[in-house]
Amino acid sequence: MTQNELEKIEISTQPKRTNPLANVFDDLVRFCRSRSMFMLHYCTGCGAIELPPAMTSRFDMERLGIQPMVTPRQADILLITGYVSIKTLKRVILTYEQMGSPKYVIGICSCTVNGGMYWQSYATAKKLDEYLPVDLYIAGCMPRPEAVMEGMQQLMQKIKTGEADSWKKYYSHYDYYLGNQQQLFGNNWQTPTDIIGEAESYQLMGPQTLGEHTKILQQVQKPLEPLEMKL
Amino acid sequence: MSEADSQKLNVLLQGIEGLQLTQFNQRRLRADISPEALPALLALLRGRAGYVHLSAISCVDWIAEDEFELVYHLYSYETKILISAHIRIARDPGVYLSVFDIFTPAAFFERDIHEMYGVYFEGSPDMSKFILTEWQGPPPMRKDFDSEQWVMDTFNWQDYHPDWLQDIEQKGGGIVRTPESRRGEE
Numbered sequence: 001m002t003q004n005e006l007e008k009i010e011i012s013t014q015p016k017r018t019n020p021l022a023n024v025f026d027d028l029v030r031f032c033r034s035r036s037m038f039m040l041h042y043c044t045g046c047g048a049i050e051l052p053p054a055m056t057s058r059f060d061m062e063r064l065g066i067q068p069m070v071t072p073r074q075a076d077i078l079l080i081t082g083y084v085s086i087k088t089l090k091r092v093i094l095t096y097e098q099m100g101s102p103k104y105v106i107g108i109c110s111c112t113v114n115g116g117m118y119w120q121s122y123a124t125a126k127k128l129d130e131y132l133p134v135d136l137y138i139a140g141c142m143p144r145p146e147a148v149m150e151g152m153q154q155l156m157q158k159i160k161t162g163e164a165d166s167w168k169k170y171y172s173h174y175d176y177y178l179g180n181q182q183q184l185f186g187n188n189w190q191t192p193t194d195i196i197g198e199a200e201s202y203q204l205m206g207p208q209t210l211g212e213h214t215k216i217l218q219q220v221q222k223p224l225e226p227l228e229m230k231l
Numbered sequence: 232m233s234e235a236d237s238q239k240l241n242v243l244l245q246g247i248e249g250l251q252l253t254q255f256n257q258r259r260l261r262a263d264i265s266p267e268a269l270p271a272l273l274a275l276l277r278g279r280a281g282y283v284h285l286s287a288i289s290c291v292d293w294i295a296e297d298e299f300e301l302v303y304h305l306y307s308y309e310t311k312i313l314i315s316a317h318i319r320i321a322r323d324p325g326v327y328l329s330v331f332d333i334f335t336p337a338a339f340f341e342r343d344i345h346e347m348y349g350v351y352f353e354g355s356p357d358m359s360k361f362i363l364t365e366w367q368g369p370p371p372m373r374k375d376f377d378s379e380q381w382v383m384d385t386f387n388w389q390d391y392h393p394d395w396l397q398d399i400e401q402k403g404g405g406i407v408r409t410p411e412s413r414r415g416e417e
Contacts, residue, residue, distance in 0.1 A: 086365045086366075087362075087363075087364060087365050090365065113389055114388060114389040115382075115386070115388075119382065120378055120379045120382055121378065121382070122366075122368070122371050122376075122378045122381050122382060123363070123366075123371075125386070126382075126386040126387070126388065126389075127386070127387060127388070127389055130387065183385075184365070185365060186367070
């Protein structure tokens with residue numbers, strides 16, 4: 001499946017509930033969600049240098065309700081700030097899968113769009129949205145804090161209207177993302193998170209959740225073992 | 232380099248065959264030497280002349296001459312002189328001796344060169360993957376590895392002017408001046 005075909009597929013958004021009071025409640029939940037975002041900035045490249053001014057007193061992201069967060073399990077936004085080397089991409093995917101839903105991915109800088117100035121390099125991944133569903137790109141090399149804030153506000157708007165649900169895409173098109181990951185990391189690639197199981201439990205199984213690539217995964221998948229503790 | 236330092240070094244190194252010393256300035260010396268004599272030179276410089284710091288080993292791929300050049304950079308904290316010892320080895324099979332027994336940090340440099348150029352160092356403690364743990368292809372710093380071609384074969388690219396960009400352009404954003412319209416201005 002090509003990227004263009006993937007973009008055409010609309011994720012069925014939650015239908016409006018019949019109870020008007022429930023609708024008010026849903027709106028309220030979305031509003032609150034958009035005003036209290038915790039951001040895990042995975043500082044992969046040079047774009048991270050624009051975040052300290054955006055977060056501190058000069059531009060003050062906190063007035064929009066955005067705060068940095070230290071662990072992926074407590075964060076809502078995964079901010080990828082710059083080039084993603086193939087080695088880093090593995091860690092990014094592990095981090096993304098640990099985050100609790102709903103989760104949003106923002107790709108900052110040209111490198112996440114198309115490889116940027118490292119397009120010739122054998123070591124960097126080019127299109128981030130082949131491996132993870134990206135909600136929003138903030139292009140630029142690097143984008144200024146104003147652009148970052150503008151992007152954040154757009155994301156807030158998307159959350160408020162209920163459009164920002166690309167995290168569902170990861171479950172409903174897991175086969176596509178897994179296939180691209182396997183192409184880079186080899187067929188033995190597996191993560192500790194059971195995405196197919198999560199998709200079942202969230203009731204987000206789609207026709208493309210399972211496919212040839214998940215078949216390979218299920219063949220090579222080894223059960224997780226507790227880490228060996230050594231002094 | 233003072234006269235006395237230079238004389239000491241000359242006396243010390245006179246036993247080594249085929250050594251060519253070139254002085255660039257007060258603190259830089261270049262030594263061209265045969266691969267067989269290099270361990271002896273390093274041992275002498277470390278043991279008798281105070282060149283205790285192997286600051287790097289670098290590698291150059293001379294593909295037209297079918298050779299690898301290995302450069303050992305040695306520094307002395309006493310005389311504050313950097314000596315670069317250059318050797319040439321055959322590109323095929325690309326095997327050389329490890330100097331791990333003379334300078335322990337050489338293990339890291341040799342492992343790195345093995346990964347990037349495919350040069351094998353006999354006697355080095357660990358020749359396994361170092362930085363490129365996800366890499367399956369040929370050693371990427373070799374001149375015969377075409378990085379651009381590999382990238383073109385492996386990755387897909389974002390469209391230059393995709394459909395969703397047109398929506399953004401209608402709102403006043405997007406690519407304001409295309410490369411075509413800017414051509415000829417400069």
